[in-house]
Amino acid sequence: MRRRTPLAWANLTYERRRLLTAIAGVSFAVLLMFMFRGFENALYDSQVQLLKLLNGDVVVISKLKLNMFVPEQFARRRLYQAQAYDGVEQAYPLYTTTAYWKNPETKRIRPLRVLAFNPQDPVLPLPGILAHQEQLHLPWTALIDDRSRPEVGPTEAGIVTELAEQQVRLVGTFSLGTDFASGNGNIVMSDQNFLRYFGALGPDEDRRTLNTVDVGLLKLASGANVEAVAQALRNQLPKDIKVLTKAEFVQQERDYWRNNTSIGFVFSLLATMSFIVGIILVYQILYTDVAEHWAEYATLKAMGYSNWYLLGIVLQEAIILAVIGFIPGFLISWALYQLTMNATGLLMQMTIARVINLFIATTIMCLISGTIAVRKVQATDPAEVFGS
Amino acid sequence: MSQSMSQSMSQSMSQSMSQLVGSTTLETNSDPNAYAVQIRGLNYYFGQGDLRKQVLFDIDLDLLKGQIVIMTGPSGSGKTTLLTLIGALRTVREGSLKVLGQEIVGLSRAELVNVRRNIGFIFQAHNLFDSLTAAQNVEMAVELLDEWGDKRQKAIEMLSQLGLADRVDYKPSALSGGQKQRVAIARALVNQPALILADEPTAALDKKSGREVVTLMQQLAKQEGRTILMVTHDNRILDVADRIITLVDGRLETDDNLENFVNTHDPKSLDRRMFMM
Ligand SMILES: Nc1ncnc2c1ncn2[C@@H]1O[C@H](COP(=O)(O)OP(=O)(O)O)[C@@H](O)[C@H]1O
Numbered sequence: 001m002r003r004r005t006p007l008a009w010a011n012l013t014y015e016r017r018r019l020l021t022a023i024a025g026v027s028f029a030v031l032l033m034f035m036f037r038g039f040e041n042a043l044y045d046s047q048v049q050l051l052k053l054l055n056g057d058v059v060v061i062s063k064l065k066l067n068m069f070v071p072e073q074f075a076r077r078r079l080y081q082a083q084a085y086d087g088v089e090q091a092y093p094l095y096t097t098t099a100y101w102k103n104p105e106t107k108r109i110r111p112l113r114v115l116a117f118n119p120q121d122p123v124l125p126l127p128g129i130l131a132h133q134e135q136l137h138l139p140w141t142a143l144i145d146d147r148s149r150p151e152v153g154p155t156e157a158g159i160v161t162e163l164a165e166q167q168v169r170l171v172g173t174f175s176l177g178t179d180f181a182s183g184n185g186n187i188v189m190s191d192q193n194f195l196r197y198f199g200a201l202g203p204d205e206d207r208r209t210l211n212t213v214d215v216g217l218l219k220l221a222s223g224a225n226v227e228a229v230a231q232a233l234r235n236q237l238p239k240d241i242k243v244l245t246k247a248e249f250v251q252q253e254r255d256y257w258r259n260n261t262s263i264g265f266v267f268s269l270l271a272t273m274s275f276i277v278g279i280i281l282v283y284q285i286l287y288t289d290v291a292e293h294w295a296e297y298a299t300l301k302a303m304g305y306s307n308w309y310l311l312g313i314v315l316q317e318a319i320i321l322a323v324i325g326f327i328p329g330f331l332i333s334w335a336l337y338q339l340t341m342n343a344t345g346l347l348m349q350m351t352i353a354r355v356i357n358l359f360i361a362t363t364i365m366c367l368i369s370g371t372i373a374v375r376k377v378q379a380t381d382p383a384e385v386f387g388s
Numbered sequence: 389m390s391q392s393m394s395q396s397m398s399q400s401m402s403q404s405m406s407q408l409v410g411s412t413t414l415e416t417n418s419d420p421n422a423y424a425v426q427i428r429g430l431n432y433y434f435g436q437g438d439l440r441k442q443v444l445f446d447i448d449l450d451l452l453k454g455q456i457v458i459m460t461g462p463s464g465s466g467k468t469t470l471l472t473l474i475g476a477l478r479t480v481r482e483g484s485l486k487v488l489g490q491e492i493v494g495l496s497r498a499e500l501v502n503v504r505r506n507i508g509f510i511f512q513a514h515n516l517f518d519s520l521t522a523a524q525n526v527e528m529a530v531e532l533l534d535e536w537g538d539k540r541q542k543a544i545e546m547l548s549q550l551g552l553a554d555r556v557d558y559k560p561s562a563l564s565g566g567q568k569q570r571v572a573i574a575r576a577l578v579n580q581p582a583l584i585l586a587d588e589p590t591a592a593l594d595k596k597s598g599r600e601v602v603t604l605m606q607q608l609a610k611q612e613g614r615t616i617l618m619v620t621h622d623n624r625i626l627d628v629a630d631r632i633i634t635l636v637d638g639r640l641e642t643d644d645n646l647e648n649f650v651n652t653h654d655p656k657s658l659d660r661r662m663f664m665m
């Protein structure tokens with residue numbers, strides 16, 4: 001059995017230049033949607049990136065700590081109390097603060113987030129950190145995030161510069177990335193060094209000890225019910241702390257940014273506008289095709305083709321445009337995601353779910369354009385093609 | 389002479405003419421299956437309300453199956469309108485119109501689409517898709533049938549009969565005007581429609597290719613017993629007609645065979661209005 005004459009494909013590909021314009025138009029809309037969706041999620045994903053990497057099943061924080069920005073600590077005693085509970089195997093304290101870093105080349109000062117813990121504890125099991133556990137024990141040493149912003153300067157082992165106005169020697173690097181709370185990048189050091197840098201500050205400064213903890217991580221025995229243990233701790237420990245499962249901890253942070261900023265709204269709006277721009281661009285292309293072939297389409301109607309067939313032709317053109325326009329748009333976006341990640345340290349993730357969602361959005365975009373454009377053919381009176 | 393006077397004179401003249409000729413030359417046949425088209429008391433109007441304008445007046449017309457009928461008449465006399473009504477491209481509201489035995493007055497849009505599938509349309513412009521080859525353009529018509537496994541073969545056969553065997557895979561842009569019109573004719577004829585409606589099919593062609601195209605249509609129609617109704621202003625092709633009808637100001641005026649037509653009309657000036665002045 002022979003196939004139908006591929007009229008949609010033939011009409012679309014007959015004029016190469018118009019086809020290229022059409023593909024460029026769709027690709028552009030796809031690119032905009034990818035970038036805006038990407039930024040929106042990057043901002044959310046980046047906020048919880050560190051939280052997801054922290055090695056704990058249950059997290060303990062001060063009840064005042066609504067998000068990672070809030071510098072509220074709780075007593076380390078609570079961690080020891082928690083450790084005594086059934087099912088809790090380990091408790092790790094994590095200390096965080098912000099400290100000024102001097103770019104070793106430009107000598108400009110930049111604030112970095114400091115993450116401090118006992119190097120023996122697997123608090124943040126990143127390859128770069130695990131590889132330098134021993135060196136971290138040396139006094140006045142630290143590791144630097146190699147995905148810090150470029151203004152921080154070169155990030156490599158051996159660099160000697162200043163942190164919190166004291167000398168520091170880098171013994172290695174790890175990869176984390178930036179977020180709102182650490183706009184420029186991160187430093188990792190041992191709890192002992194944390195005490196060296198931040199335990200002997202002047203009287204008006206926020207002097208730190210190891211007795212107050214920013215984030216406490218609890219490792220549970222394998223097979224323990226995370227929800228149940230968290231609930232037990234919540235009920236029985238004093239109420240000056242908050243006990244969250246790791247998922248709740250991540251969700252609290254995400255919700256904070258979602259509910260207290262306009263990021264989501266702004267980027268959704270931008271993505272929607274890209275979608276509408278796409279509809280207009282594709283409509284223009286399809287309408288031109290329909291208008292230029294008006295007499296031919298009307299002749300098809302005179303021959304006995306129905307409006308449905310013509311709708312089918314234009315919708316096929318729309319879907320073809322969606323598919324071949326999506327591919328370059330997707331590839332360029334992917335490249336731009338990498339570029340953005342390298343330039344800003346933001347987490348731009350090209351997830352399969354996002355690719356599928358945007359492909360569906362692109363198809364819907366083209367179908368809407370096609371449906372509007374085809375009304376012209378459907379309204380065509382086949383009697384009008386007879387000459388006068 | 390003013391425009392309106394000339395028009396009213398031509399109108400009154402046409403009325404007397406149709407009374408004169410109509411009764412003597414109208415063929416009669418009692419078997420309704422012998423007719424491809426039967427029209428009774430057809431009126432047609434364009435526009436609505438104050439702008440309503442009647443363009444066809446009380447048309448009675450029977451077209452015998454297998455005949456080639458040429459319709460002439462001045463520009464604006466309603467020829468195209470009549471053709472589109474017979475072709476089920478417009479809806480008739482007054483009178484009766486039977487096409488291939490079926491009454492089409494009162495049919496729904498979908499039913500009209502089905503009637504069209506039995507009619508071959510040939511327009512003044514070829515209306516071929518530039519993006520499709522000659523064969524593909526013809527295949528588009530074959531695909532309207534339920535069985536089209538051999539559609540390319542059918543298209544090539546039809547194109548070959550029209551002398552385009554070596555052009556089947558050419559796109560319209562690579563064909564001459566006459567060749568394009570022959571492709572359009574192949575598209576109209578490939579499904580072997582019982583009725584072919586053509587509106588000035590040679591108007592865009594030079595003398596020679598116009599003549600060729602009409603001769604081919606005539607041959608195919610005669611071989612297969614098709615009925616053709618063709619509007620033309622082209623005197624040189626009148627000889628293919630079995631019958632010639634003339635429409636003036638929306639009224640069917642002359643119903644003639646060729647000899648009568650040539651005898652009663654000055655062949656050099658067929659336009660009645662020019663004749664008058
Ligand atoms: N779509 C239309 N709307 C209104 N008037 C029309 C339309 N088409 C044709 N007419 C008018 O109807 C009359 C007959 O036109 P037409 O059938 O095209 O004549 P012909 O084909 O003999 O030149 C003319 O006066 C023309 O102006």
Ligand SMILES: [Mg+2]
Pocket residue numbers: 387388467468469587
């Ligand atoms: Mg006309």
